[in-house]
Amino acid sequence: MPESASVVIVGGGIIGCALAAELVRRGWRDVRVLERVTIGGQASIAYAGLLSIPGSGATSDPLSELGAASLARFPAVVADLRERTGIDVEFRHTGALLLALTLDEEEALRAALPVLRTRDAACCWLDHHELRQLEPAVSPLFRGALLLPFEHQVLSPRLVEAFARAAALGGARIDEGVEVVGFERSGERLTAVHTRTGCLTADQVVITAGAWSGQLTAQLGVPLPVRPLRGQLVRLHAWDARVRHTLYRGDLYLAVKADGTVAVGSTEELAVYDRRPTLEGVQQLTTFAQETVPALNRAVFLEALAGLRPWSADGLPILGRLPHYQNVWIATGHARNGVLLSVVTAELMADLLEGKASALPLEPFDPSRFLS
Numbered sequence: 614m615p616e617s618a619s620v621v622i623v624g625g626g627i628i629g630c631a632l633a634a635e636l637v638r639r640g641w642r643d644v645r646v647l648e649r650v651t652i653g654g655q656a657s658i659a660y661a662g663l664l665s666i667p668g669s670g671a672t673s674d675p676l677s678e679l680g681a682a683s684l685a686r687f688p689a690v691v692a693d694l695r696e697r698t699g700i701d702v703e704f705r706h707t708g709a710l711l712l713a714l715t716l717d718e719e720e721a722l723r724a725a726l727p728v729l730r731t732r733d734a735a736c737c738w739l740d741h742h743e744l745r746q747l748e749p750a751v752s753p754l755f756r757g758a759l760l761l762p763f764e765h766q767v768l769s770p771r772l773v774e775a776f777a778r779a780a781a782l783g784g785a786r787i788d789e790g791v792e793v794v795g796f797e798r799s800g801e802r803l804t805a806v807h808t809r810t811g812c813l814t815a816d817q818v819v820i821t822a823g824a825w826s827g828q829l830t831a832q833l834g835v836p837l838p839v840r841p842l843r844g845q846l847v848r849l850h851a852w853d854a855r856v857r858h859t860l861y862r863g864d865l866y867l868a869v870k871a872d873g874t875v876a877v878g879s880t881e882e883l884a885v886y887d888r889r890p891t892l893e894g895v896q897q898l899t900t901f902a903q904e905t906v907p908a909l910n911r912a913v914f915l916e917a918l919a920g921l922r923p924w925s926a927d928g929l930p931i932l933g934r935l936p937h938y939q940n941v942w943i944a945t946g947h948a949r950n951g952v953l954l955s956v957v958t959a960e961l962m963a964d965l966l967e968g969k970a971s972a973l974p975l976e977p978f979d980p981s982r983f984l985s
């Protein structure tokens with residue numbers, strides 16, 4: 614007899630673990646997470662743990678709104694996780710500075726201010742002098758910076774651990790080293806999930822397999838365009854580079870963690886299923902770090918990491934029911950924002966599984982948008 618579960622979650626990254634934790638919180642039983650390697654083996658690379666609203670919150674597009682909704686839910690969720698698991702995920706308010714080196718960069722950043730102020734009236738432009746006063750360690754070459762007071766961060770590996778532990782304490786079973794290799798269907802229902810070691814029947818199946826999600830949906834006859842967007846990050850230890858805010862210049866950032874280490878990220882490299890950092894990536898990040906905070910020249914190099922972000926063809930998450938199936942769901946494509954979006958994704962997916970109306974508009978993220 615095959616084993617059975619009410620819901621099988623394929624992929625134990627931050628998205629799969631957050632969903633499992635949310636389902637058991639709502640009283641679901643027989644929740645099963647199948648993870649090919651180790652829990653959070655990908656998401657934990659996101660060491661920076663920035664809860665940065667996509668587009669820095671400057672636009673009011675669906676992705677920014679989703680990010681803002683998730684950030685708003687974080688205080689309650691981290692408090693609940695702490696109560697359920699005893700794990701402190703280092704949810705901290707840091708604020709962010711978007712640095713400008715040239716006049717063009719300054720003008721582009723200032724143009725975003727009116728929309729940003731509708732999100733937080735305290736957003737403002739800091740000139741060279743004000744920036745030096747606020748963050749003396751930042752290079753004097755910068756003309757100024759946009760201050761975003763709403764930015765927060767967490768310690769991502771610990772957030773994944775907290776979700777996983779909350780799920781397990783609530784009765785979910787989490788299997789590591791179990792790879793899903795195939796499916797059985799009957800009409801519009803998926804009836805069984807095959808792993809390398811056995812077979813499992815399930816009422817509902819949710820695919821949260823990150824950059825590999827498209828390969829799994831292709832096996833179900835619904836190929837979705839999800840590719841790996843590799844990101845590299847270096848970690849430093851610095852004694853004399855005190856920086857309170859997260860510093861951004863374009864896609865690159867520098868964030869001081871609660872333990873005093875510095876996370877410098879992150880590159881963007883499409884279509885690479887290879888998690889090894891490269892010399893070029895490390896050089897780009899260390900040059901950025903040295904140019905932004907010159908005292909980091911003396912920092913100790915701790916490690917270089919690389920991870921594969923799940924990237925959809927239009928850059929938006931894919932959240933909802935898999936077309937042509939009644940009981941298969943997908944939550945992936947979170948790209949640079951999976952840590953931030955984990956909380957709202959878990960809530961929205963749990964609502965969908967329970968047949969409830971979604972609290973937020975989900976049309977822009979519907980998987981069917983890729984099927985013509």
Ligand SMILES: Cc1cc2nc3c(=O)[nH]c(=O)nc-3n(C[C@H](O)[C@H](O)[C@H](O)COP(=O)(O)OP(=O)(O)OC[C@H]3O[C@@H](n4cnc5c(N)ncnc54)[C@H](O)[C@@H]3O)c2cc1C
Pocket residue numbers: 623624625626627628629647648649650651652653654655656657658659660661662663664665791792793794821822823824825826829843844845846878879918919920921922923944945946947948949950951952953954
């Ligand atoms: C360097 C870097 C920095 C980042 N910084 C941030 C940040 O500061 N803030 C932020 O919000 N986001 C950040 N991100 C993005 C974030 O890490 C991702 O969006 C997030 O990890 C995606 O989570 P996931 O659960 O969808 O995918 P993953 O974490 O990749 O998890 C998917 C899991 O599915 C498993 N799997 C795949 N196939 C199978 C199968 N057949 N059977 C069973 N299991 C399978 C994999 O082993 C994997 O563990 C960063 C990413 C990187 C790489």
